[in-house]
Amino acid sequence: MGIAMIRFMVRNSEPVTIEHVLDHVDHVARLVGVEHVAIGSDLDVVGNPNAVNGGGFDPRTQPNFSRYEYHEDGDGAITVRGLNHAKRVFDLTEGLIRRGYTDAQIVLILGGNAIRVLGTIWKS
Numbered sequence: 351m352g353i354a355m356i357r358f359m360v361r362n363s364e365p366v367t368i369e370h371v372l373d374h375v376d377h378v379a380r381l382v383g384v385e386h387v388a389i390g391s392d393l394d395v396v397g398n399p400n401a402v403n404g405g406g407f408d409p410r411t412q413p414n415f416s417r418y419e420y421h422e423d424g425d426g427a428i429t430v431r432g433l434n435h436a437k438r439v440f441d442l443t444e445g446l447i448r449r450g451y452t453d454a455q456i457v458l459i460l461g462g463n464a465i466r467v468l469g470t471i472w473k474s
Contacts, residue, residue: 351378352390352464355433359390362419368432372445375459384455388463389442 353374357366360374378387410420422428432441439460446456 351382351386352388353378354390355430355438357423357428357430358418358420360430362421364421364423366423366430368430368441368445371430371433371442372449375446376449379455384451385458385463385466387459388467389439389460 353371354360355371357364360366361370375387420428423431427434432438443456443460446459451459
């Protein structure tokens with residue numbers, strides 16, 4: 351399960367922080383095991399949300415959006431502060447260390463699980 355880093359997908363009200371994203375990691379790890387946790391791909395390389403299906407950059411115009419309780423931070427951003435820049439994986443890693451994840455578990459979360467699953471799905 352890829353953990354999203356867009357504020358209205360992380361929490362339905364303000365404030366939304368990196369700690370809330372880490373809470374999702376913890377929840378999924380407890381629920382199904384750390385070998386099933388990954389980073390969501392909802393942001394581009396510089397931390398901008400990706401528009402899909404020609405809906406433009408306003409997420410409210412995207413298909414099936416009504417299930418979310420849309421909200422922004424005080425500056426109008428829909429990304430999570432601290433996770434809206436190109437080096438966000440470093441901040442996420444520090445958070446995982448703070449939460450007590452082992453090096454091996456962090457490797458799985460940061461890409462090992464995705465490599466395993468995609469390698470299973472996309473046989474060479």
